[in-house]
Amino acid sequence: MPLTYIDIFAGAGGLTEGFRSNGYEAIAHVEMMPGACLTLKTRECYYYLKRHNRLGEYNKYLKHEISREELYSLVPQSLLDSVLNVTMSKESMQDLFALIDSLKESKNIDEVDVLVGGPPCQAYSLVGRARSKNNMENDPRNYLYMLYKEVLKKYHPRIFVFENVPGLLTAKGGAYLKDMKSQFRDAGYKLECNILNSKEYGVLQNRRRVILIGWQTESGFSYPQLRKVKEEYLVKDLLSDLPPIAPGESSNHYDSPPTEYLKKSGIRKKEDVLTWHEARPHIERDREIYKHVISTWNNSKQRLRYSDLPEELCTHKNRSSFLDRFKVVASDLPTAQTMVAHISKDGHYYIHPDIKQARSLSVREAARIQSFPDNFYFEGGRTSAYLQIGNAVPPLMAEAIASSLKHELMEKKKNER
Template sequence: MPLTYIDIFAGAGGLSEGFVRNGHIPVAHVEMKKEACLTLKTRNCYYYLKNNDRLEDYNRYLRNEITREELYGMVPHEILDTVIQETMNENGMPALFDTIDALMDVQNVENIDVLVGGPPCQAYSLVGRARSENNMEGDARNFLYQLYADVLERYHPRMFVFENVLGLKSANNGGYLADMTERFRQAGYDLDMRVLTASNYGVLQNRKRVILIGKQHEEGVQFEYPVIPEVGDVFNEYVVDDLLADLPALQPGQVNNHYAHDRTDYLRESGIRSEEDILTWHEARPTREQDREIYRHVINAWYQNDERRRLRYTDLPEDLCTHKNRTAFLDRFKVVAGNIHTSQTMVAHISKDGHYFIHPNLEQARSLSVREAARIQSFPDNYYFEGGRTAALLQIGNAVPPLMASAIATAVADTLEGENHG
């Protein structure tokens, strides 16, 4: 039976995508960034048109044959209205609740089954704290989980899923996590936490995330963390090249939205590319020639004689070492190696430069295209990111991989269905 859910701090919708593709119903998405909100609306259009046998209308938009306004005009406004552009803060919560209440009325939804979301992770991330002068103390984002608890108290969903970075465990010496856990318990929930690895769910990426899952407290009932189904050995034969092999070669600054080859088995089995898909966002950022020369050194160090050596910044020829900092972030240039099972973790910094995500092909000597980055996060090719290249990469870097999200959604649904049958 479909579950109703609210997605807060929704970003581009990676976590939500896992629930929607399992047939669940988004009552509201709350997100502060305009471009991400447009991405969510466009994704709503995709599902509405697909479910009404009008996928060609969506593909016309991807081919630039119709405008975004024309696309949105094909979809009932109440579907688009589920996306709420709002910066969540204490003062704005009453108005936000009024908006969500109105959406529930329009959709004839009486109860919310699940709350999902993860506050911005910069305040908890190890890199964010390392780059902050005061370890991000006093940053308001440290306490956004309190707003998450406010939503729990307002709507009393049967379960919740809270996602964040590994740094959450150590931020403020574990104080934020301890306070968060207590706050959620006060809201009426039993909960537990696991560190999940995306590659266990079919994602070709070495991404680890903290996933807290909570369930409404029941007297005398012991909460057990849901069993999240892993893919087992199904995807172990694949390597990162299987994500990239069908795409046309690009030079820095180029765009080519025409597939060069048929789908690989991985792309077909993961659902990342379907037969009817239109390629978008295969666009590479411009790159200085000096950086391209560094990229070539980094690629060669990995592939030459199959050494698989990660080049440190201080290993580069002296004339290419122009940064004064020779002690920190020495792995700032890193190839996305095509001959291993997982890439490095996709992060939001790719929106600023692509040095940490270098394409493995020596002749291209560029950073990943937007679509390649999206594929590493397991976004399907029919997922369109609104905004410019920088905005799209930021959305991708911050997202929960949809394949992992789908596994979480399955586990949550199984838990609640078991409760119904119990």
């Protein structure tokens, strides 16, 4: 029997991708965004068709040869039903539990091995608090961890993984984290909290995240030792096989064979179909700014501040803060800057390093920086895809977490027999 898990606040499934790729069986994915729910359903189709050696049918969908409805008709309805489009709240929890209970019964699953998920992080992020008039003191998202606790109490998973931004450590002077730990202990768990950086797990991105892991008090588990990756690659190893495109353009053909990094990481496989290599359009003034930013980095390895731009290009009144609002994703560095959800609003912080293209990252390029494989398809349109990517846990980091937990869980179950 495979290890089982429930994924709440699932988003596009960055965390769940790490667990699925390690052979865990998903009981339920709980997510409030309709676009992300469709992404999760499409990913369920990928894993089912892959398991049955029918990836050609999945690729037909990526090539627009069959519709989404036709793709979904190729898999058991129970897989699609495991994706629950639910907004978690005090009022919705009992109905949600009824749905999950029904899924457990239909899959003949008695116990939950792992609960994973990270509530929306805007209320804890430093940038979010800086932009809020009252430091997000009254934001209801501050207390979504109480709903996480309710799921712990209901299903008693052996282990849980709670992901969030480093700002959680200092939000309200650390009071949220202190109460969170207290609530999770009250639910019957020992726990430990560490900051992990995705760049240590094969992701070419400097992304620090709080990973809080808890285990049943009497289980004998401990915080796992994650296997770190030491290979040295550069951001250009992520991007060089993709064809040049202008703002507003797209392409569905690779420009060259995959790099060693793309093959080793599993981001691009031999049978993959290129999707979402689509760039947003830009006004000419922004493209001129992009060229200045790219040129300054390429010529002097300096990050151009907004206040250093030619006066005719400076239209923002704010000249004292957020001066790095335009930033190139440098191809000659080992990591890109942290990918965040703001990329769904504009791409100024994620400028492609090729001055001839003078554009922000395409959806696929952003997904690769997050370590999503090329066979991962995002539903819901371009803006929704960028939002899903920016909010996600990098799958390669999630894979390291899932792999280390799998070892502990399998050893524990072996000893229980």
